[in-house]
Amino acid sequence: MSSQARGTLAKALTSRRSNVEWAGMLEQLCYMAVELYREGAPTIDLRDVDPYSKPRWLLYPYLETGGPTILFAEGGTGKSVLALWMGLNVALGPKDASGRPGKCAPVLYLDYETSPEIHAERFTALCAGMGIDAAARPPIYYRKMQTSLPQAAAAIRKEIARLGIGLVIVDSLGAAGDGPPEEAATVIPLFTAINRLEVPTLCVHHKRKGSARENQKDRLFGSVYYANAARIVWDCEAVVDPVDDKIAIALTNVKINNGHQLARHGLELQFVNEEEHLKAVKVRRLDKSELAKEPELAKGMSMRDRIMVELSQGAMTVAELAAALDAEESSVRARMTELKKKGAVVNLADHTWGMLSREEAE
Structure with a gap:
């Protein structure tokens, strides 16, 4: 509160009750409010805090x-x-x-x-x-x-x-x-x-x-x-x-x-x-x-996700996947190995790769 605002308020309060030193009280009140604000939140013991007291x-x-x-x-x-x-x-x-x-x-x-x-x-x-x-x-x-x-x-x-x-x-x-x-x-x-x-x-x-x-x-x-x-x-x-x-x-x-x-x-x-x-x-x-399907949005997809999208249309070889994704075969092969370990794809007898299940692809 500015000095002018405190003075105006003190005059208004004095007109109601003249036996109180309003100007000094308002000065002290403003000082205490500023000090309390500067103190910030109180220090607490983390051992007393329940991290699950509210939903995340x-x-x-x-x-x-x-x-x-x-x-x-x-x-x-x-x-x-x-x-x-x-x-x-x-x-x-x-x-x-x-x-x-x-x-x-x-x-x-x-x-x-x-x-x-x-x-x-x-x-x-x-x-x-x-x-x-x-x-x-x-x-x-x-x-x-x-x-x-x-x-x-x-x-x-x-x-x-x-x-x-x-x-x-x-x-x-x-x-x-x-x-x-x-x-x-x-x-x-x-x-x-x-x-x-x-x-x-x-x-x-x-x-x-x-x-x-x-x-x-x-x-x-x-x-x-x-x-x-x-x-x-x-x-x-x-x-x-x-x-x-x-x-x-x-x-x-x-x-x-x-x-x-x-x-x-x-x-x-x-x-x-x-x-x-x-x-x-x-x-x-x-x-x-x-x-x-949107080239501008597909660029931000991971290679693994793009591979799974391609395989959702049917089994493909590593070479076919690399051509479809405009990627190096070595990179595609590395991602296929990762996906196989996760149980998402399977290497078929004709050397193509297929999705193990649509549910796991999601």
Whole structure:
């Protein structure tokens, strides 16, 4: 609280009760509040902490129950729609890694890029695509942001408490900072503010242009601290089909702090339009064979996955596989040996290789 604000408040309080030295009390109160804030969280004994007291996942495999997730992609590839779809799943009651239904939680969407009307249309279309009528739509709260997240954090925390928010979506990270996104001095305070929200956060971010051949963690626009500060980072590669109004997205997990790397997978956004209005968005999972059909998305698949896709069409020799995959025979042969040890493929009598079973291929 500024000196001027304290003086104004002291005068107002004195007019109600003049026998109290309000100015001194307010000065002391502000000092104590600052000292308490600087102390931070109390020191605890890890032996007293139950690591399994709450579920790990809010929405598997995208959002943990604590810490931020980054979803990054090039512009115009459906990342905001995808983030809203994830938020809708949380609001409906997500399932954990075992498929068990979780507790539904209201979602707060902090928007730096467009308008409430655009997001309302997307929200309505996603609900239509999932077969949810108007009466059954879960709460998705929206806030048009006009200041940086570090500046607005106190107000956002109040809204989280008032509305019982269980997930915050930030769209987008570059605009939410209080300075150039290339600087650590912008990113570190931004993630400090995000962590102080004390709810899971899904952050939409942009991809640097001309970054296709670089390390995937380095492809986020701006400072390396974006990837360093997040718990989970998903790289979204998209192929836009303007004729059929759909977007195929391959999601690659480029960072996870807890546990092993999450499996690469695909999602398709199918848009249904009537004249100038978006009426429905249908989201479905793409299997590996569908990803393999898109050359831009197939490049990110492991050779083992690409081999299994080819063998799903029938038995092949190593030479045939190498030609189909545009790979060296020695590399294919090495992967076949690995797959054989895993029980996924079998070497047949005619020197071809076949899948042992479709179930094991999955």
